[in-house]
Amino acid sequence: MAKSGEFAEFVAEYVVKQEYEDIDEKEMQILAKLKQTVKPLIERQESHKTEANTENSVHRLRSQMSINETNNNTTEKSRTVHKLQECNGKLTQMEKPVSSTTKLDLITKYIQLFGRRSLFTIIFAYIVSTISTMASGLWLSQWSTDVIDGTDINDNNEWRNVRLGVFVVFSVIQMLAIPGAQGAISLGCVSAAKQLHSLMIERMMRATISYFDTTPMGRTLNLFAEDMDVLDSAIGFVIRVSFLKFFALIASLVMISLETPLILLAILPIIVVYMLCQRLSMTSIRQITHLDTSARSHTISYIAESYNGTAVIRAFGADRDFGRESHRRLDAHNRCQYSLLVAKCWLAVRLESLGYSIVLLSAVFAVAFRHTVGAGVAALAITYALNITDVITQLVINVTITESSLMAVERCLAFRELPIEAEWYNERTKPADNWPTMGCIQFTDYCTKYRFGLDLVLKDIAIDMKGRQRV
Structure with a gap:
């Protein structure tokens, strides 16, 4: 130890x-x-x-x-x-359905582009035209009833002139109201198309390079060709027909109800079935329209790329392969077109069947209330009932086409979310009037990447190059 x-x-x-x-x-x-x-x-x-x-x-x-x-x-x-x-190793992104906005929001945005004044002008013009149409029909039925009752007004020139004068006034009102409404629709559609086209051009001119890397050229061409054609001409036509048939439906229901108001209780369930058929078919038509647009974009892109690479295709002898692929893409596009046609025919057949049931109800009520309803009013009600089949069918079909046409508006409005480069002029980074005062270049903690979503390729680069200094 x-x-x-x-x-x-x-x-x-x-x-x-x-x-x-x-x-x-x-x-x-x-x-x-x-x-x-x-x-x-x-x-x-x-x-x-x-x-x-x-x-x-x-x-x-x-x-x-x-x-x-x-x-x-x-x-x-x-x-x-x-x-x-x-x-998945692919730079190009697939086109996805745009569904960020509801149908009501989309209609509200299009009305803002369309113009509220134009909309009010259209509604007012069609109301005046519809009232004058119903009044002229009642006036003619009363005129025919006078002859049946034995009061032949043809012998009385003054009363005949009154009948003719009132009828001419109603006809003139219709002649002025309908063209006015159609003109307002055309001006509103052109105004909306102009604003959307300007928006697309502005965003496209300032889009980032990554957009052109990930977006096929055919999709862009389809937007500026097919969708703009829909906004310029097609949507105006279907809106015009939709307004015309809607007010014609109101006029038909009013004239049929003059026979007996009880008929409205029998027609109301049929109208509900009409709406259900329209809702059911609209889902399919909207999806088929999206597939048709996507197939058209792919076809246009393939044809444009093949045309640019014609020399290489011929050099490798791949003409037949590219021809078969082109035919396959065209067949896919045609299948979408035929499917859309079949969906519309499916809807038309069921709407026609429902429309003839309204004619049957009108005839049954005319016979049942023959002692209380005049012959002129009964004939007028049955005449409108015969027309209501075509009116409701055309209304539902055109409303469906209008909703599918609004998809073009939605795709154009999606350009507002397109990422763009910085502003041309920035007051915050604007150099002084006497710039440059000395020839030097300085980078402080400079970082950059090829595009959004990728890693930085340069990190915290610091460079200070003095004037007259060799680099």
Whole structure:
């Protein structure tokens, strides 16, 4: 023990590690003497223990930092792999249906582009035209009733002139109201198309390069060709017919109800079935229209790309392969066209069947109330009932086409969310009038990436090039 040999070191290590629990007084006295004897060894053991703990802490800290760094690198790699898996190695993005806005919001936005004044003018003109049409029909029925009742007004020139004069007034009102409404519709559609075209041109001219990398040229051409044609001409026609048939339906229901108001209770369920058929068919027609637009875009893109690479195609002798692929894409587009035609025919057949039931009800009520309803009014009601079949059918079909045409408006309005480059002029970064005062170029923590969603290719670049300094 006095020589501080190996046994003394063993005792010192035992004393340091020993926990003093369940030890009596004699053992405590012996341990106290041993501590005094091997005190230098105990201090050295405690020093070694402290150093070992410190080294272990440092080692654990380094291990934790290494694990965190590995996890961070793994996370970054997983993000990159996830991005590559999302795009599946393809740069071009598939066209997706635009459904960010509801139908009511879309109609409201189009009305804003169309113009509220034009809309009010159209409604007022069609109301005046409808009232004059119903009034002229009632006036003619009353005129025919006078002859049946034995009061031949042809012998009375003054009364005949009154009948003719009133009828001419109603006809003139219709002649002025209908062209006025159609003119307002044309002006409103042209105004909306002009604003949408200006929006698309402005966003397209300032679009980022990534948009042109990920968007096929055929899709862009289809937007500026097919969709703009819908906005310029097609949508105006279907809106015109929809307004005309809607007010004609109101006039027909009013004239049929003159026979007996009870007929409206029988016609109301049929109108509800009309609406259900329209809702059911609209879902299919909307999806088929989207498929048709997508197929047309793919066909246009393929033909344009094939035309640009004609020399390469001929050099490799792949004319037949490209011809077969072109025919396949055209067949896909034609299938969409025929499917759309079949969907419209499906709707027309069911609407025609429902319309003839209204004619049957009108005839049954005319016979049932023959003692209380005049012959002229009954004939007028049945005449309008015969026309109501075509009116409701055309109304539902044109409303359906109008809703599908509004998809072109939705696609054009989607250009507002297209990412664009910075403004041409920025007052905040505008240089002074006396710029440049000295010829130097300086970059401070400059970072850049190829496009949004990718990793940085340059990170924290700092360059300071003085005037007249060689680079």
